[in-house]
Amino acid sequence: MSKVIVVTSGKGGVGKTTTSAAFAAGLASKGHRTAVIDFDVGLRNLDLIMGVERRVVYDFVNVINGEATLRQALIKDKRVDNLFILPASQTRDKDALTKEGVESVINELKTDGFEYIVCDSPAGIEKGAFMALYFADEAIIVTNPEVSSVRDSDRILGILQSKSRAAEDGNVVKEHLVITRYSPERVDLGDMISLEDIVDILSVPLLAVIPESDSVLQASNNGVPVIMNLESQAGQAYMDMTSRFLGEDVPHRFLDIEKKGFFKKLFG
Amino acid sequence: MIATQSALELKGEMLMLNVLRLQDVDIELIETTLQQKRAEAPLFFVQSPVVVDCSSLTEEQGSQLDLRALRRLLVKMDFVPVGLRNVSNAMLAASITAGWNVLRASAKQSPKQEVTIELSEDTFVYDEMAEEKKKKEANMAEFANEDQSPQKQGLTIERPIRSGQQIYAKNGDLIILSQTSAGSEVMADGSIHVYGPLRGRVLAGVKGDKKARIFCRSLEAELIVIAGCYQLLDESDTELKGKPAMIYLEDEKLIIKSIK
Numbered sequence: 001m002s003k004v005i006v007v008t009s010g011k012g013g014v015g016k017t018t019t020s021a022a023f024a025a026g027l028a029s030k031g032h033r034t035a036v037i038d039f040d041v042g043l044r045n046l047d048l049i050m051g052v053e054r055r056v057v058y059d060f061v062n063v064i065n066g067e068a069t070l071r072q073a074l075i076k077d078k079r080v081d082n083l084f085i086l087p088a089s090q091t092r093d094k095d096a097l098t099k100e101g102v103e104s105v106i107n108e109l110k111t112d113g114f115e116y117i118v119c120d121s122p123a124g125i126e127k128g129a130f131m132a133l134y135f136a137d138e139a140i141i142v143t144n145p146e147v148s149s150v151r152d153s154d155r156i157l158g159i160l161q162s163k164s165r166a167a168e169d170g171n172v173v174k175e176h177l178v179i180t181r182y183s184p185e186r187v188d189l190g191d192m193i194s195l196e197d198i199v200d201i202l203s204v205p206l207l208a209v210i211p212e213s214d215s216v217l218q219a220s221n222n223g224v225p226v227i228m229n230l231e232s233q234a235g236q237a238y239m240d241m242t243s244r245f246l247g248e249d250v251p252h253r254f255l256d257i258e259k260k261g262f263f264k265k266l267f268g
Numbered sequence: 269m270i271a272t273q274s275a276l277e278l279k280g281e282m283l284m285l286n287v288l289r290l291q292d293v294d295i296e297l298i299e300t301t302l303q304q305k306r307a308e309a310p311l312f313f314v315q316s317p318v319v320v321d322c323s324s325l326t327e328e329q330g331s332q333l334d335l336r337a338l339r340r341l342l343v344k345m346d347f348v349p350v351g352l353r354n355v356s357n358a359m360l361a362a363s364i365t366a367g368w369n370v371l372r373a374s375a376k377q378s379p380k381q382e383v384t385i386e387l388s389e390d391t392f393v394y395d396e397m398a399e400e401k402k403k404k405e406a407n408m409a410e411f412a413n414e415d416q417s418p419q420k421q422g423l424t425i426e427r428p429i430r431s432g433q434q435i436y437a438k439n440g441d442l443i444i445l446s447q448t449s450a451g452s453e454v455m456a457d458g459s460i461h462v463y464g465p466l467r468g469r470v471l472a473g474v475k476g477d478k479k480a481r482i483f484c485r486s487l488e489a490e491l492i493v494i495a496g497c498y499q500l501l502d503e504s505d506t507e508l509k510g511k512p513a514m515i516y517l518e519d520e521k522l523i524i525k526s527i528k
Contacts, residue, residue: 151431154449158430162392172427203428203447203464 002110004117006136008160010152012123014144015180018216019238020120021049022227023140026242028083029227032115035074037105038088039132040122041096047087050077051223061089064101070108079228084114094128102131125159133160138174141204144181145192150201153177157204176207178241183212184257195255208241210234211254285350289321293333299341306345318347319371323354330359335366393436422458429454429468436474450490459483469493478517483527487513497522 007020017040024036038046041061047053052075058068063086070086077083086105089096109117121132133139139160143153157175166173179195186192199206210216215232219225227238233254240250292298320338322330335352342349351369352359363370422441429435429444431451442456445463452468454460459481460472466484473480473495480494487508492499494517501509506524514527 151451154431155451157428158433158449158452161427161430162433201449 002113002115002117003137004106004119004135005138005140006119006121006133006160007140007142008121008129008133008156009123009142009149010125010129010156011144011149014142014149015210015216016123016142017045017049017120018220018226019140019142019178019180019210020118021046021225022235022238023242023245024116024118025050025077025080025083025225026227026239027116027118027246028077028080030242030246031082032246033082033113034116034118035084035086035109035114036118036120037086037132038120039097039128040120041088041128042090042093043122044088044090046120047075047085048223049220050085050225052077052085052087053223056087059087059089060105061092061096063105064096064098070105070112079224094122094126094131097127097131099131099134103135106135125156129156130159130163133164133173135165136160136173137166138176140176140178140207141202142178142180143198143202145179145183145187145195145198147193150193150198154202157202175204176245177202177204178208178210179206180210181212182209182254184255186212188257206252207244208237209252209255210237210241286316286318286347287321287353288318289324290333291324293325293329295334295337295341298338299345302341302345314346316347317350318342319350319353320368321353322356322359325356327356327358330356331362333359335359335363335368339367392434393438422456428464431468448489456480472515473517480517482515483513485512486510487515487524492522492524494522 007016007023009016017038020036024034028034036046036050037060038044039060040046044059047056055075058073060073062068063070063073074084074086077085106117119132119136122128133156141153141157143149160173160175161167164173177199179198182195183192187194195206195209211233213226213232213234215229216226216234219229219232219235226232226234227242229235230239237254240253243250290298322333325333339349349368351371352363353371355363355370360370422443423435423437424443424445425435426445428446429448429452431449434453435442435444435455437456437458439457441458442454442460443463444454444461447464448454448462448466448468448470450467453471454462454468455471455474457473457475457477457480460470460483462470462484465486465488466482467488467490469491470482470489471493472482474493476495478495482492482494487501487506488510489501492501492515494515497517497520499522504524506513508524508526512527514525516523516525
């Protein structure tokens with residue numbers, strides 16, 4: 001059985017695409033055939049973060065319009081087996097996405113034997129975001145420890161549970177919360193909302209907390225999903241997230257302020 | 269010092285309007301019918317504002333209606349065309365290009381209250397009576413042996429009400445087993461019970477039932493309304509913020525009481 005998972009947030013710039021890339025790469029590295037689709041038509045980013053932007057020939061909209069086959073448009077990742085990327089079109093806008101078109105692409109991926117179909121949603125609550133979540137079985141809600149981000153996540157959760165196909169059929173989309181850019185130091189200082197408060201406001205089960213880390217920015221700029229850098233805390237946290245999603249019991253890490261050792265204290 | 273005079277005064281006022289409910293789209297036929305009506309009371313219609321209601325038209329009729337000609341006709345006959353009402357989505361663009369104002373659809377029952385409610389298209393409205401009636405019509409035999417008095421059972425919702433969502437329990441109570449988020453709106457003609465934190469706007473007794481009450485496990489609402497009387501929680505000096513509370517109306521005042 002294949003599963004369609006939407007990565008969404010409402011607000012922009014919180015780490016949806018980073019999370020989609022890392023999570024899809026994580027699933028694939030654990031042996032699951034995974035496709036990740038960029039729904040951000042007109043502002044495509046996923047291919048950049050995955051480091052495949054120079055390999056894009058056909059895109060999602062071409063497939064929807066019947067100008068290319070899905071096989072032609074899917075880009076196979078060279079680093080991880082089982083990982084395929086379906087890039088967005090940069091020259092179109094979100095109106096190019098139709099319900100029927102998206103459905104046929106997702107169905108074709110399913111019959112093609114993909115176990116996980118990760119839909120990287122654009123920001124906002126307009127058509128692109130709606131299309132990305134409409135066919136979802138499960139949803140990963142990406143939130144930053146910040147008031148407006150949490151509020152927007154709440155809004156998108158409402159849309160998810162009222163406008164998705166699952167909701168129309170009287171079912172519930174399974175929700176997972178991922179808090180990104182988390183900095184225990186700043187929570188301690190009162191600059192950021194604590195994860196306990198975020199979970200309390202959203203009342204969604206916590207899947208992972210990704211610590212604020214320079215390695216995320218480096219990874220994006222280098223076109224390598226951060227999960228492939230297992231030396232970085234963010235990479236490890238994304239790997240934990242993937243394991244937890246697949247049902248493993250992994251404790252949460254990087255939630256407390258790092259205790260500096262004697263030498264670190266001396267030399268800062 | 270003389271107070272500066274304000275440029276205008278904005279008031280809501282009731283105004284007599286004639287509503288012209290179209291049942292046909294043939295302009296000539298409309299004209300002859302209108303002339304007959306006018307002949308009955310010639311002065312009554314002079315410079316009389318008129319709203320054209322399209323609710324009786326089918327979508328096909330709507331597309332055939334010549335909106336420009338209709339407007340010309342009304343002006344020619346000394347009416348003041350105010351706007352169109354109940355136009356289908358398909359007619360909307362044509363109405364605007366033909367120079368018509370499009371009015372909001374009329375509410376079936378307009379509740380008397382200070383806080384007006386605007387239901388968005390997405391509002392989840394549950395009409396207890398209508399559901400009951402449907403059930404009865406569908407299954408008369410089953411109901412034959414049961415008590416015929418309409419039992420108000422209310423609407424029960426298990427999932428959180430999120431920011432931007434509206435829930436309205438028509439003709440009954442609303443029971444929410446989870447939380448309501450900041451930026452959400454929950455409404456009921458009867459009372460409202462929230463068994464999680466109540467964080468959004470909450471409106472009980474929206475049709476004017478002053479006996480309606482609000483109950484919650486943790487009072488964190490933005491706005492509380494019962495039968496049109498409202499209060500911002502931030503402006504209230506209650507000590508029950510974040511605590512279990514019951515809210516009811518006494519002499520037009522909202523009373524917040526502990527229910528520990």
